[in-house]
């Protein structure tokens with residue numbers, strides 16, 4: 057199993073030397089632009105080709121996207137103890153500070 | 156000549172302004188407190204930040220052009236105030252983010268387990284352990300990365316807006332955002348690696 061993945065990596069490193077092919081490390085630099093939809097056409101093609109042949113990057117990208125979704129969902133939730141409610145003393149403090 | 160009228164007019168205007176301010180605090184203050192808490196991490200600083208934000212907003216109310224909603228405008232002022240407070244804080248000993256970044260072998264090949272997501276996102280979000288790990292992981296990121304992640308992913312600012320707020324260029328924002336997300340992913344791995352670890 058372990059040996060298998062080491063061999064796969066070897067195969068991929070050879071493949072990465074072919075034209076239009078990336079190493080995983082090069083792929084990494086495209087991830088953000090891919091998610092923002094700002095990759096130029098050619099890079100988009102190269103990115104997708106790597107994703108097709110590389111299970112590690114597919115796995116990585118899935119976990120990365122899941123993490124972004126989790127972060128957004130957890131933090132965007134109104135998580136204050138009493139959501140939306142303002143302590144009246146803050147109102148008073150602001151009015152007082154204004155004087 | 157009309158000084159007593161002027162005075163009562165002035166008092167009336169003052170009262171109106173105070174009422175408007177109090178209303179604005181009651182209407183948006185809760186949301187602004189949440190924003191400040193996320194960025195500053197403690198209640199005391201968050202309250203100070205919101206107070207300062209409202210005072211700034213009302214002192215330059217004439218610069219509000221109505222191009223965005225009042226809330227959007229206030230949000231930006233509160234975030235800028237929070238960033239100012241963060242800058243003025245004594246720097247905590249800087250933790251390194253390097254250990255949380257993706258790993259590659261000498262040939263540039265990724266070293267990554269084969270993740271399986273058996274649980275849908277919605278189900279994960281119902282779990283307290285998930286929510287608290289996400290929270291702790293983001294809170295624990297070094298400030299330059301945490302702030303960019305919050306501004307972009309949570310507060311909804313664009314790369315350009317975040318760059319202006321943090322007085323840096325868009326390239327730096329993108330690099331930091333990507334690293335922050337990758338570091339978050341690294342810390343959340345136990346959530347989907349259960350059974351393998």
Ligand SMILES: [Zn+2]
Nearest residue numbers: 080110113265
């Ligand atoms: Zn790869």
